[in-house]
Amino acid sequence: MSQDTAEVKGREAAAVDPPTRHREGGGKGGTAAHAGCCHLTARGVVAVTTVTLVTGLLSSLLLCVMWTAAPDMDRTSRDSGKEQLQMCQKELQDLTLMLHSVTKDPRCSLCPGGWLWWMGHCYFFSVGLQENRQWNESSEFCQEHNSSLAIIKDSAEMDFIQGVMKNFSQFPFLWVGLTDSKQEGQWRWLDGTDIQHYMPLAVDWDADHRDCADLRGGGSLLAADCEEYTSWVCKKES
Template sequence: MSEEVTYADLKFQDSSQTENIQKFDKFEKEEPPVPSHVWRQRALALTVLCLLLLIGLGVLGGIWNKCKPCPEEWMWHDDNCYLLLSGYQHRKTWQKSDEICSDYNASLLTIKSKRVLEFIKSLQLNHYWLGLSPRKDNKKYGNLDTSIPFDWFTRNTSVISDKMYCGYIQYASFFYAKCTDTKNIVCEKLAQSVKIESILMSEVLDRRK
């Protein structure tokens, strides 16, 4: 005689299957805890990574110091370096100012392009000698924006007498005053060209020693 399947039996089977599925889902969601040695490995890996980053930053910092195109206290703009010397102790005659710049292997400021002009104007220079050729009068003056190019000085300073006039900058204008007057100094020189490849190689060789 075949067994009769009643409604109660079906309901009991369905509830049993549902309970098993819920238990299975719960088992899947509950991940086993990560062993402590795994956490230690991860912490060690993170520490090593941090150390490598610090070493990398140190190397980059050393390279940057060597790659600086200008000496300390000099400003870098485009291909040139600029040094500002102002204050009572730095106010010198035009000729002495030119000599001081020469000691830095530089020269008094010359402005030969609009880009340099805009940079110099941003510095708001007031009473700084320019590297203009000395004149026999002080009648020439004007706005720097409309006066480039100038007659920039290229000769020996020994030709300058106390009766000559030298150019200086006052914000965005230029004027002439007695070369024996004292004013602030702004020197300029070409920025150093540095080959990154050679610096990187020297860093590697230094670390091997």
């Protein structure tokens, strides 16, 4: 066989049976891309989706208003305008349904079910949802849900909690993350800070056997026996 003939056959064989590509790299790349997608926070997805839908909703609404408010036109223009208006109304309806679906999807919620969102945090009020517990048991419940008994850091947060409490039929006492169990008379939040670190507060009715604080009406904090049973409020970042 001549050298030219051998080269031609070699090229034909390569075309028919090309070298097998290593596929693992492609698979890993797809997995990495998928993992990157998963790193998007629920908050980011909700924000982007909501902004997109709201923008479309407002655009459609504006078009509808423009067509409705248009001056008298000839018959052909009116017919065309009527079709455009119907299309605009249909698009507005579709966008409204999409926006409603997004806001109701539990995967897009910033807080778990039964928790309330406020200023970047989720709060759980046990009233009506859980049986009353002792302070330590309440603290354990919060920890099991990646949170802690509430640490109140400013007057706005205090007003928010008080506002929620007023919605209950019986105004409860709430365990919060404040105790002097480590050193009598030295009230500290669960993050280790002094009671007045965030805002001027004081605990009333303090006594040697009352080492845990509960929150009552008017933003007052009262010392109580940690073994008493009452409601509580957990707090965590959303």
